[in-house]
């Protein structure tokens with residue numbers, strides 16, 4: 021009986037493979053437990069749409085995350101998921117990708133997860149430049165642990181550990197990323213501009229290499245007003261566009277008049293734009309498809325069959341073997 | 353002043369190398385311990401390794417031990433700077449480094465002094481000492497040399513002064529490069545080893561360089577041999593019975609790397625740390641040829657997470673480290689336990705805590721291996737006791753990890769890592785390898801954690817398997833891998849993960865007893881102390897003492913039958929190289945004494961009064977020391 025159902029599901033699967041058409045619900049799993057109005061919901065919607073539009077095979081797709089509100093993301097995807105430990109999403113994802121370059125791997129990480137506890141991995145992930153799509157859900161606060169300042173909290177942010185306001189200037193994830201050797205894709209999105217968010221998510225997915233997308237994300241629970249100045253004044257959002265970057269729709273252009281033509285190949289200009297204070301840039305800051313991917317440099321295309329292993333092992337053993345006299349004489 | 357000293361010393365020197373000593377009959381020995389020491393970078397290590405390999409080729413039993421200074425380049429001629437190798441050569445099988453040294457070749461008197469102070473030399477040890485320092489331009493050096501020399505002679509050592517530098521300079525301009533081969537030639541003569549085998553070693557080592565290097569080294573080797581024959585008035589032979597089976601001669605780290613290759617594992621993630629790194633060095637090279645990759649991560653946390661990610665998505669993966677790195681991996685190890693991801697973690701133990709003694713031997717991580725990571729995180733812990741077991745333990749570890757979806761920790765130590773011992777050349781079996789990654793569709797309704805009620809076992813779904821989609825999580829989770837908010841589910845899954853250890857335990861056999869199954873004293877050990885314990889027990893038994901030993905390879909779970917074995921003895925004690933409070937200390941009593949790790953485990957599990965004795969001197973406990981400890985234990989009430 022078991023065999024029957026196995027065969028049946030195998031057939032079902034083959035049929036499914038032949039017909040590469042998916043609906044949104046093929047990627048939806050459970051009801052997200054994020055607060056109402058949480059920016060993570062918008063990110064989830066954009067990503068599920070991407071999966072559907074690109075017809076990503078759910079069994080060949082993996083979402084890897086750390087710990088935090090945002091790191092619950094994989095649970096809401098009907099793909100494979102890996103909800104690991106705080107700060108270590110990137111090295112886990114690198115391992116997945118190295119073992120299985122055939123899988124499409126996404127990473128969801130919070131600002132604490134990525135830029136604080138996982139900061140070392142972040143720098144090195146940029147340098148490895150593996151073909152991963154990384155979403156930094158940057159709500160500028162520790163959400164899950166109930167409102168502590170994060171490295172990206174603007175100076176003066178009142179939190180449970182900085183009741184009089186945070187003391188240090190915020191770390192800028194864009195300039196940090198753009199400063200790392202081998203950086204190949206950096207973009208910034210805002211959860212409240214879904215159209216651009218989707219276009220960026222899509223561009224990130226299509227980039228071969230590590231695409232780093234910082235998504236400015238609302239946390240109405242702990243910082244309800246923090247993003248108001250940018251949400252209420254579209255001129256404080258600078259949309260980046262280019263023939264090789266995003267193309268802005270007329271609808272969008274009507275609302276967001278502060279636009280800048282920016283060539284994503286120009287890293288010096290990208291660093292300048294990323295360093296701006298008053299307005300927040302939204303769009304693709306940098307893209308360089310020519311940077312080699314670590315898995316391409318390192319993945320062994322030698323399929324390790326038992327025969328190959330036997331031959332390899334024996335060749336090594338030969339170096340250290342003391343043969344009995346007779347055997348040696350025979351060889352000689 | 354100086355002249356006086358020299359004069360005095362010439363008078364005292366009883367063993368000045370005699371000109372044209374002529375061939376003397378070789379003194380037959382059962383075994384000897386030889387060491388070659390120099391400043392680091394002078395090639396004593398290479399000389400010692402080659403001597404070991406040659407003796408093994410002759411069919412002798414050997415055990416080589418590296419002598420490593422703590423610093424990469426300690427100052428020249430310093431007492432703490434001895435670098436070299438120690439080779440115990442025997443007529444039969446040798447299982448450990450043995451007691452003190454019988455013969456030492458020293459390139460300067462300072463490194464020699466270090467070894468004397470560490471009490472590493474037998475009282476009447478033969479010393480072959482480079483004599484160039486006697487005529488050095490720096491008078492301080494001359495004085496120091498002469499003083500040391502004279503003291504050693506007075507203390508009863510048989511010191512032979514050898515003009516190694518001078519002899520080598522007849523062949524090469526820079527005697528620093530090649531003195532070690534001259535020394536090797538001397539030793540080949542002294543131990544009646546075939547010179548041709550020495551030349552083979554040189555070809556093996558320098559074969560890739562140009563022929564002139566090979567030729568020069570062979571000339572030096574021959575010169576050393578000739579010089580010793582002409583000038584030394586003694587030589588030895590250690591007759592050997594050549595094994596009929598091919599033997600492999602590697603150190604423990606190489607054996608581990610070979611085990612990784614043989615097990616079919618293809619990814620090793622690591623971060624450099626002494627004394628584990630050489631395993632990854634070797635593996636890096638091998639993988640380039642055979643397929644696979646060593647990932648040098650940004651730190652040990654990343655290495656462990658990388659290995660976990662790779663295991664989760666494919667075949668079981670390995671991460672190799674030592675103490676401090678092992679500490680860093682703890683949280684990630686807990687994740688692998690919780691997610692039931694197969695993983696092999698090798699901890700080549702060194703002296704701890706903290707940075708401790710990076711190059712020294714210690715067995716301090718047993719408790720961390722078993723109980724490390726917060727919460728109840730059951731994992732399997734294996735400890736190979738020989739170089740051969742280093743190889744096979746990795747194959748076993750891979751298999752257990754994948755069968756039980758568990759973390760398997762393999763504990764070796766700095767002594768195993770750097771020691772060489774021949775063992776029968778492994779014959780590859782396909783069953784050592786992991787099957788290909790399962791990509792077949794998952795039956796409808798199957799759950800990612802379908803724990804078996806009896807064994808706790810569940811299969812795992814691997815990305816790529818249609819129908820198996822789920823999110824693995826380090827949070828408490830149910831059979832669907834959904835986050836469990838219900839504490840009862842957490843308790844159930846704690847049970848399942850723990851049952852897997854019991855299921856494994858049911859497949860294990862009782863450990864063998866070395867010696868009679870009943871007697872006055874049972875010594876229990878684990879890891880690299882095996883050879884020395886058994887040697888000590890054998891010699892006690894030869895004196896009629898009723899002592900036996902039991903060596904545990906599985907530390908978690910402990911195999912069945914241990915209690916019954918212990919009950920066959922009047923006294924039971926462990927001998928370990930980790931800290932235990934000394935009962936003779938004034939404020940130590942039965943209520944506050946901290947026992948050694950294995951003793952704690954045995955006492956708590958079996959309610960048997962297991963005593964312990966430990967020494968944490970950074971090097972293997974000598975069989976002679978163990979004999980003394982056993983005798984004392986037998987005498988005590």
Ligand SMILES: Cc1ncc(C[n+]2csc(CCOP(=O)(O)OP(=O)(O)O)c2C)c(N)n1
Nearest residue numbers: 087088089090106130131132133162163164
């Ligand atoms: C090693 C470790 N330290 C601390 C925590 C507690 N912790 C969980 S999430 C979190 C921060 C979450 O902030 P962020 O990464 O910004 O994610 P968000 O919740 O805002 O999405 C912390 C400190 C943990 N889980 N593990």
Ligand code: SF4
Nearest residue numbers: 055058089163239241
């Ligand atoms: S606390 Fe903030 S980040 Fe977390 S779910 Fe609520 S709104 Fe979102």
Ligand SMILES: [Mg+2]
Nearest residue numbers: 130131161163
């Ligand atoms: Mg956050």
